[in-house]
Amino acid sequence: MALDAPSDPVLSIFSPWPDRLRHSAIILLAAAIALTGLVLLDELLPLRALAVFLCISAAALVPWRLHSAVAKREEEQRHANPVEAPAVSALVDGIPDPAVLLDRAGRVIHLNAAAAQLAPALRKGELAQFALRTPEIITALREAIATTEIRRATYHDHVPVDRWMELIITPVPVPTAFGGTDKCMLMTFHDLTPLRRVEEMRADFVANASHELRTPLAALSGFIDTLQGPAKDDPKARERFLGIMHTQATRMARLIDDLLSLSRVELSAHVRPDTLVDVVPIIRQVTDGLEPLARERQVVIETTVPETPVTVAGDREELLRVFENLIENALKYGASGGRVIVSLEQAVSAENAPEIRVKVRDFGPGIAPEHLPRLTERFYRVDVGDSRAQGGTGLGLSLVKHILNRHRGRLLIESVPRNGAAFTACFPQSRSARAS
Structure with missing residues (x-):
């Protein structure tokens, strides 16, 4: 037969409390009543009655506090991840590729720095599938959890640049803090892009x-x-x-x-270049090297660059190719204008980010608007005969675009027929470059 709630009004007051605290409260209440009665009957002095009550209180409440602390510690241990150990974390951190260790439910136990950079949305204690939304990853993860067998998946990542990745999910027994083992899932990512x-x-x-x-x-x-x-x-x-x-x-x-x-x-x-390069001497080197071509085409090169260094994160040889192609094109196809202006300035992009802009402006015949969107395509030429006569291969601007993409930059093209053309190479300026 089920027990009903206590009918005694005194006991019902303490019924919501924990058992040990309720028992202690009842003992203290009884002691207070008894001591009060003795004081009223002049059998006990008030100060002595107070001292006795304090002793009884300590004896009743101290065991409850100790029990509460022990119970809280046991509860924390029960909810703590048994494989969250320094040795396990060190092993995952030591893997050179992005690596994530999951529990049997798919929650993240630990991830190394490479994985945090690859998938910034990953969080410890949260389900990995919430952060990794690629269908191939989610399918492989669910199958690995359901079967506890190795699963592989390849996928194409478009952000921030195109990358092809391979995911391997391997079930691994991991030692726990309690002396046993727990079946976990180790996710490793391999870059197949090269x-x-x-x-x-x-x-x-x-x-x-x-x-x-x-x-x-x-x-x-x-x-x-x-x-x-x-x-x-x-x-x-x-x-x-x-x-x-x-x-x-x-x-x-x-x-x-x-x-x-x-x-x-x-x-x-x-792979984005990370070496700081001063673009000012590169521009001067290119203009000096193209001076014979300028004299041959009877074109004057006007250079407007600062005297102080202007650095960007980049590859020096690739930057040389960018400026060579842009200035050489201006000398060849804009020669009728008589001059080419090469300028460098610090500006702000549409996203309010600081950037370096190198602009090459000619005053030749210009380019018709319908050709502008296709200028950076491979082997695309506005005038095939003229391009081949000038010694062009049709790859110069395509090479410029790809180099700028690798540097996370962009190419701006402006032109009005019979009023010349301007090609601007924009490079993001990193914090380290600004600090230097």
């Missing part, structure tokens, strides 16, 4: 090289046949044809060089 980049680079190189080299190779083959046949004994024709063959061979060499440079940049596109 391998994919190599595969794409190989395929793109073969496709692009076979397409673009076909024309100069056909020209070389035709001139060789001519020199071996009708022009065999014609010194003037031989001299003319050899000059054309030299031009075509130079064009092929430059094309191959641009293709290789573009492939190398794409291969490391997911």
